[in-house]
Amino acid sequence: MHNRIVFKFLSRHRYLLTGILCLFGICLLSAQDKKGEPEKKKTRVDLLYADEAQADDQVRPDVQVLIGSVKLRHDSMYMYCDSALIFKRINSVEAFGNVRMEQGDTLFIYGDYLYYDGMAQLAMLRENVRMINRNTELTTDSLNYDRIYNLGYYFDGGTLTDEENVLTSVWGEYSPATKIAVFNHEVKLTNPRFVLTSDTLKYHTETKVATILGPSDIVSDNNHIYSERGIYNTVTEQAELLDRSILTNQGKKLTGDSLFYDRKLGYGEAFDHVQMNDTVNRNMLTGDYCFYNELTGNALATDRAVAVDYSQGDSLFMHGDTLRLVTYHLNTDSMYREMRVYHKVRAFRTDIQAVCDSLVYNSKDSCMTMYTDPVLWYGSExxxxxxxxxxxxxxxxxxxxxxxxxxxxxxxxxxxxxxxxxxxxxxxxxxxxxxxxxxxxxxxxxxxxxxxxxxxxxxxxxxxxxxxxxxxxxxxxxxxxxxxxxxxxxxxxxxxxxxxxxxxxxxxxxxxxxxxxxxxxxxRGKKSDAVLKQSSRRPTVSPRDMHIERIKK
Missing domain, CATH: 2.60.450 (lipopolysaccharide transport protein A fold)
Structure with a gap:
């Protein structure tokens, strides 16, 4: 009878028992997991050595005074100084004279004064501060170093130096782990070949790549770059710039939604809504792609390419599939240029308009030659x-x-x-x-x-x-x-x-x-009955055809 009652009870409440057993199992596993985790200990700042140690338990019971050749440790960080105060209750240190912090064999920080908060793992160094990480050195008078994030930052002016560049700013931070530095306010990057000034800049001390994050100017003997967003490799001297950046060279300004520039090879490429403006000769190339070589003086524009001459009161607009500027004898007394436009050339100015297949303007004799079915309108003529x-x-x-x-x-x-x-x-x-x-x-x-x-x-x-x-x-x-x-x-x-x-x-x-x-x-092409009749005269050869013939040979 008793057994039947127990069986009925177990049958009636088997789901409840199953749930309780599962819950018990989960709690048991959780307890085992917690037992396997290492306990996070709050480590203290340890005194390793001092010539002399003093303490006054009556006046300042939580303070220990250390004098001479002081050596301290907090986890993996070692601290050295001439004298120090250890605050036991708050696990902190105040260090004076010839302060040095060492972490591993790659990070060294020097200064005249240090306050180290062992609870927050924050070091505050003042006066003649130097932070050295391999080939990178940061100097300032006020530096805070956060050990948790492995990040040092200054806020009252500082200088970061590596093998290639010297960077200065009002505010800056440097991470030894990522090798990334960020600078704000009056930023200046000095390189033997150029100077970069900016409002906000990020810099990688290993790759030597500067990331432009605000209005910036890069000035060299040959040109000037203005950009508000982009990257500049200070080793290869290649730039990838966005947001209507401007490259200026000898009176020529190349602007585009995005720019690529190679200072060593001397060429720049601009993409989308491009302008190459020659403020000296008062003409301009526009299009959605433009190439310019400052070493040869050659340029190319395509994709809705337009040449604009605004040297007179009324501007002349000239369009073709491709616009090419070729410079001969650059930087000599005999220098001259050719502007080549092809194909489907159309030009407009209020008083004159033109259509042809291809066109060449030669600055040597100031002659513009129109090839293949050229038509010129002058007023009603x-x-x-x-x-x-x-x-x-x-x-x-x-x-x-x-x-x-x-x-x-x-x-x-x-x-x-x-x-x-x-x-x-x-x-x-x-x-x-x-x-x-x-x-x-x-x-x-x-x-x-x-x-x-x-x-x-x-x-x-x-x-x-x-x-x-x-x-x-x-x-x-x-x-x-x-x-x-x-x-x-x-x-x-x-x-x-x-x-x-x-x-x-x-x-x-x-x-x-x-x-x-x-x-x-x-x-708009000519109607079939409007094409010029064949003449006995030798056919005119366009620049495109001459170029093709040279390639074939």
Missing amino acids: QLLGEQIKVYMNDSTIDWAHIINQALTVEQKDTLHYNQVSGKEMKAYFVGGEMRQVDVNGNVLVIFYPVEERDSSLILMNYSEGGFLRMMLKDRKMERGAFIGKANGTAYPMEQIPADKYRLPSFVWLDYIRPLDKEDIFNW
Whole structure:
């Protein structure tokens, strides 16, 4: 009977018993785990040696006075001084004269005075403080060293020195374990080749890499870098910079969302929203990628690349797939540069616009040469040919040379156009205004004189000759005359033959004309019937084609 009662009780409460047994097992395992853990002891500061020790239990029972060749230890840290006070109750030390702290064989700290809090493991050293970790030395008059975090920091000016650099700042900290130092306020990194000044800087004493965390300037004999965020390797002298950093060299400023710069190799690369501004010659390259070599003077811009000339009151904007600046005989009296733009070149200025496949500007003769179907618009005038050369004088147009299949067209209305064609054409400018045009070889002219009173068309004059000179004023033809043999016919407006409205080479290309500085990015090709006819003259070779031929050879 008794056994049945016990069985029923156990059956009825078996889940409860199971829970109690599990709980007991967990508590047992937990107790075993705690027993296996080492007990965290609060170690005390131990006296290892002193020439003399004194104590007054009546006046200061917790203080021990040590004099002469004092040696103390707290865990793995050894402390030396001329004299010291040990505060037993708070486990702390006050040390005086020739203070030295040693931890292992890599960390040494010197000073004239030390207060060491053994509970917090914090050392506070004052006057003539030096913290030495292998090849790195930190000097200051006030240093706190936290043994728990293995971190030393100063707050009233200090200097950190290693094999490569000397760093000074108002506030700084150094970790012997990570070899990382952080500096704030009036930071200066001095290197034999450059000086870096900053508001906030992080520096790795092993890799010699400086991390820029605030407004910073890096100045050398050759250039100047400004950045607010990035890294600079003081050994390899390579920089990776962000946040619209600026590289300045001999009047040229390279700016981008991010920059890479190699001081030894002398080149920089900029990415996204790039500007390379030449403040001396007053021109600029922009794009989403730019390369500049300060040792050769060469530069390259791509990805929405634009060359901007702002030397005159009105800026000229020129776009191509690639913009390349090549410098010859750098740093000599015979130095000159070539600006090469290719392909799908489009240019805009308020008074002049242009389109071609490729273009070269040579500073040696101040000549800009347009290759492959070039078209130039000047006000209401359209000029084109197989090749166009524009010669500059102090950044203004001096004269232009249109070579082979030269054609100039001026629109009067949707039906009538003044037209001149010839083998070649030369246009001369005064003060930026076209004043004279000479046309040579198989010259054909269609010209509409206008009534001065109401500017209505009077008649059409069709002429042929060998050489024509036209004089212009206020961007309109004032007079024109053939030199040598010529013949012509005047047609009343209502009697013009249908085949006389257009010269054989006539094309009107207003649909590809750049409308503004933003429209230079919108390439519009010529219609198939507007392409120049093949000429017997030797074909013009573009810079791209010449480059390809050199590679093939």
